[in-house]
Amino acid sequence: MSLLVVDNVTLRFGGVAALDGVATEIGRGEIRGIIGPNGSGKTTLLNAICGIHRPDAGEIRLDGEKLTGLKPSEIARRGLGRTFQTSQLFRGMTVLENMICGLHRRTTTGLLAAGLRLRSARAEEAETVERARAALDFVGMGAFADRPASALSFGQQRVVEIARTLIGEPKIVLLDEPAVGLSLNRVAEFDALLRRIRDEKGVTLVLVEHVIRLVMEISDRITVLNSGRKIAEGKPVEVRNNPEVIEAYLGKELRARRAAS
Ligand SMILES: Nc1ncnc2c1ncn2[C@@H]1O[C@H](COP(=O)(O)OP(=O)(O)OP(=O)(O)O)[C@@H](O)[C@H]1O
Numbered sequence: 737m738s739l740l741v742v743d744n745v746t747l748r749f750g751g752v753a754a755l756d757g758v759a760t761e762i763g764r765g766e767i768r769g770i771i772g773p774n775g776s777g778k779t780t781l782l783n784a785i786c787g788i789h790r791p792d793a794g795e796i797r798l799d800g801e802k803l804t805g806l807k808p809s810e811i812a813r814r815g816l817g818r819t820f821q822t823s824q825l826f827r828g829m830t831v832l833e834n835m836i837c838g839l840h841r842r843t844t845t846g847l848l849a850a851g852l853r854l855r856s857a858r859a860e861e862a863e864t865v866e867r868a869r870a871a872l873d874f875v876g877m878g879a880f881a882d883r884p885a886s887a888l889s890f891g892q893q894r895v896v897e898i899a900r901t902l903i904g905e906p907k908i909v910l911l912d913e914p915a916v917g918l919s920l921n922r923v924a925e926f927d928a929l930l931r932r933i934r935d936e937k938g939v940t941l942v943l944v945e946h947v948i949r950l951v952m953e954i955s956d957r958i959t960v961l962n963s964g965r966k967i968a969e970g971k972p973v974e975v976r977n978n979p980e981v982i983e984a985y986l987g988k989e990l991r992a993r994r995a996a997s
């Protein structure tokens with residue numbers, strides 16, 4: 737059984753279909769690339785999967801369970817992690833504080849109940865901190881735990897955001913353009929990190945990415961969107977040689993890269 741099923745999802749903003757009958761199945765342990773021109777619906781697809789936007793039609797299932805209609809926090813609890821296209825770190829907080837911020841449930845209970853719960857709350861917090869440190873160690877950022885997030889390079893911020901998704905031991909993590917702005921040798925390191933997350937943690941990865949070299953190299957399969965529709969899907973070599981994909985996307989990307997070099 738596929739881990740994630742996107743079943744004919746349509747999502748409109750006003751009159752515009754940002755997703756138009758998109759269907760795909762992602763296998764357990766797969767690394768799936770999602771590519772397409774600007775505005776083709778890649779981020780909207782991730783937002784539909786993680787519950788930020790609710791589809792107008794169609795359904796999304798994780799491990800056979802329907803996600804459509806659940807809140808983002810409920811979907812996260814079912815084993816789905818997510819990073820965003822822009823950095824979500826608070827620059828004034830330490831890396832470790834950023835890792836655990838938002839994970840604590842706010843309690844609205846009275847003082848007595850709070851007192852009674854203090855011991856278990858403390859134990860829970862200690863465990864969260866331990867898991868956050870372990871996640872930072874795993875991605876090679878352990879030494880930065882107590883430094884301010886503002887001290888991190890752009891690439892390091894992306895890595896910390898990925899580490900943060902690992903704290904909850906997700907089944908699947910959605911990454912929105914994590915490698916944008918990385919230098920070429922950082923891209924190679926990044927490729928190795930994503931593979932370790934899949935191989936050692938068993939996490940399925942969905943990667944929206946404009947860095948074509950990375951997505952071609954790392955993806956088991958690639959889904960191509962154009963104007964909210966899936967125009968191709970297959971192994972990297974199949975997608976790379978697909979005339980419609982070259983016309984809609986790769987041709988433009990390659991020309992832009994040639995012009996930049
Ligand atoms: N919250 C929103 N309200 C209205 N329209 C939106 C909203 N989010 C996205 N859109 C529109 O939906 C379409 C798909 O946008 P989306 O952000 O999913 O594209 P994308 O493939 O992620 O593009 P990029 O590569 O630039 O990140 C675009 O036409 C966009 O303008």
Ligand SMILES: [Mg+2]
Pocket residue numbers: 778779780821
């Ligand atoms: Mg986007």
